[in-house]
């Protein structure tokens with residue numbers, strides 16, 4: 001298993017779902033983890049629920065670039081290092097393109113694209129001096145295949161893939177790896193909003209014949225975060241039970 005003993009990690013959007021499973025997986029591997037969510041009390045409560053006592057929760061809205069910068073800098077300063085950053089915070093709202101409102105487009109892009117960029121920027125600044133670090137982003141099968149009724153979300157996730165590849169090229173010289181996972185349909189609050197019929201149709205099309213669990217994705221993220229993936233950068237790892245095929 002990936003060993004993250006003595007490593008320090010940040011997971012944005014770690015209060016539930018894939019983010020919380022990732023926090024747990026990184027902590028199990030020995031990392032000290034800081035999770036973030038928009039509400040401080042919710043973030044602290046989520047952190048307190050992770051066994052091992054090495055997890056703390058802080059408030060952070062990833063659409064606020066100044067807050068992202070100061071929070072990540074403060075974590076690196078407090079612990080004297082920053083090894084892993086998982087830019088997981090994301091939102092999904094669907095609308096048929098003809099009915100889509102401007103503010104929906106704005107919400108998808110500001111959280112999923114700008115929020116991810118701010119997080120990678122702050123992580124890179126904190127990691128550059130030590131010439132080592134691993135950044136993992138949350139792309140999506142929707143960004144690769146498109147998704148009817150979710151064009152703004154799909155566009156934002158294609159953007160995340162572009163961020164992973166571009167910044168992997170840029171940051172390799174500093175020993176910083178940037179990869180993404182592209183989950184299929186995962187059993188979280190985000191997916192529940194799709195409705196039972198749409199979920200069943202997706203399961204039907206999935207060769208492995210089930211929804212993914214947050215832990216399925218977390219284990220792939222943990223692999224990319226650690227030294228077992230030391231020569232892997234700029235990659236998008238599908239965690240979709242074969243749905244993309």
Ligand code: NDP
Pocket residue numbers: 012013014015016017018019036037038039042060061062063088089090091092111115138139140141182183184185186187188189190191
């Ligand atoms: P959830 O809705 O269960 O969790 C989303 C997390 O993001 C929460 O912790 C939420 O925290 C946080 N968040 C949302 N907006 C912000 C913000 N502006 N600033 C900081 N945190 C924020 O989603 P999932 O666990 O399902 O998804 C996690 C990631 O995986 C997302 O990027 C999603 O797009 C991606 N993904 C999910 C798939 C799925 O099938 N579930 C498939 C493909 C990709 P809080 O509300 O406490 O602030």
